[in-house]
Amino acid sequence: MTKIDRGVRYPVSFRLNGESVHGYAENRLLLSDFLRHEVGATGTHVGCEHGICGACTVLVNGLPVRSCLMLAVQVEDCDVQTIEGLAFADGSFNELQSAFNQRFAAQCGYCTPGILMTLQHLKNQNRDFSEEEIRDALGGHICRCTGYREIIDAAMDVMGADSRQTDD
Amino acid sequence: MKPPPFDYHRAQTQDEAVNTLMNHGSDVRVMAGGQSLMAMLNMRLTQPKILLDISGIPELNYQTESSNYLSFGAGVTQAQALNNARVVNEVPLLGQALPYVGHMQTRNRGTICGSICHADPSSEIPLVLATLGGEIVVRSETGQRIIPIQDFQIGLMTSARRPDELVVSARFPVARPEQRFSFTEIARRHGDFAIVAIASCCDGKTTRIGVGGVADTPAVREWPRLEPDQIDDALNELAWDLGGYDDIHASARYRRELIRKLGRDQIERIQNDQD
Secondary structure (H helix, E strand, C coil), rough: CEEECCCEEEEEEEEECCCEEEEEEECCCCCHHHHHHHHHCCCCCCCCCCCCCCCCEECCHHHHHEHHHHHHHHHHEEEEECCHHHCCCCCCCCHHHHHHHHHHCCCCCCCHHHHHHHHHHHHCCCCECCCHHHHHHCCCCCCCCCCHHHHHHHHHHHHECCCCCCCC | CCCCCCCEEEEHHHHHHHHHHHHHHHHHHEEECCCCHHHHHCCCCCCCCCCEEEECCHHHHHHEEEEEEEEEEEEEEHCCCHHHHHHHHHHHHHHHHHHCCCCCHHHCEEEHHHHHHHHCCCCCCHHHHHHHCCCCEEEEECEEEEEEEEEEECCCCCCCEEEEECCEEEEEEECCCEEEEEEEEEECCCCCCEEEEEEEEEEEEEEEEEEEEEECCEEEEEECCECCCCHHHHHHHHHHCCCCCCCCCCCHHHHHHHHHHHHHHEEEEEHHHCC
16 A cells, blocks of 8 residues: 655656656646646646546557546656657657648647647557547547647548548 | 645555545545546545545456456456457447547546446446446445445435445446347537437347436336337336436436437337347
């Protein structure tokens, strides 16, 4: 049994985008706030803080999850991937980011990091996806600019199957 | 929108979790996936003294078949169940319902048992278990008891679990060959709370329907023999019995209409599928 009393800053160690990170977190600190305020990785955005909007989505052990619905102390020894880990080492965009750029899929950009992490999870599966599958995965994200068409187009450019429903 | 202070206990074994519940009882909130509870904590709708995290207990992460049930341990996530081919084959109603549960991102952490314990009236998983007539297994220091689902969910967000008890598994009856199932729901956005959810089951003779999102708990009705010309009247009676309520998503009248329309579509489909 691990017990962490209220008010105590507890050491947390995990891998963030492949690098070891050590920090301290109170037991009630959300993973999203830990990433932003303790680690300084502010690419992960925080929208609704109750799991609805999807802006804070990160990959924990390869799976997309809401970082606002997880405690920082729960990622001990986990692999966490955030938007900061997508670009290449020289700072150039990866394939998904380039497609977003090409398709004007980011407007205000608030929802973009979460959406890219969900799409990166699909991309990591190394297969093509139908538009329906991509729409289903993106159902867990809200874009207040309602730029969904461009977001789906960008995703289809990278991993879309032939079942594409739109014509360009 | 940040959780209130609590003491955090992470159990490594079932015994540790049960022991914590015996010692601290109603001061404890049990968290498995936390996909509802963390949101409630963030909004400070609940302020437990102790948050007991059971997500890391290996012995609760199993999906096994025993007698006529497929059992899900309290650590099994909705995504794990959805990826289990046996769920689709042996409990097809659950297989049909799971894609409606939250979103892919929340199913990766949300659990089958946690959703049942949370007892939200519009939740899909408690509705499936109620329609199938499954059971919940709880454990305390004094032993184990098995609670039929109709006795478990006793009200809005309220279950018959006693404060010293841990829900360890949920048992879903395995489908018999002659049974047909159907699940559907209407929500503002796929994955959002259901305005009305309908689960139905037909074995060639009896027709059973479960309705979620309208009453405080899933409402299940069974007809020994439902002829095609009786369906409308039966559903109309059910709709009026449940009544429904007005809120910002839908009126009571619209909810009753969904029971009639969706119910009829579902029942006709699975009755015709028999032949």
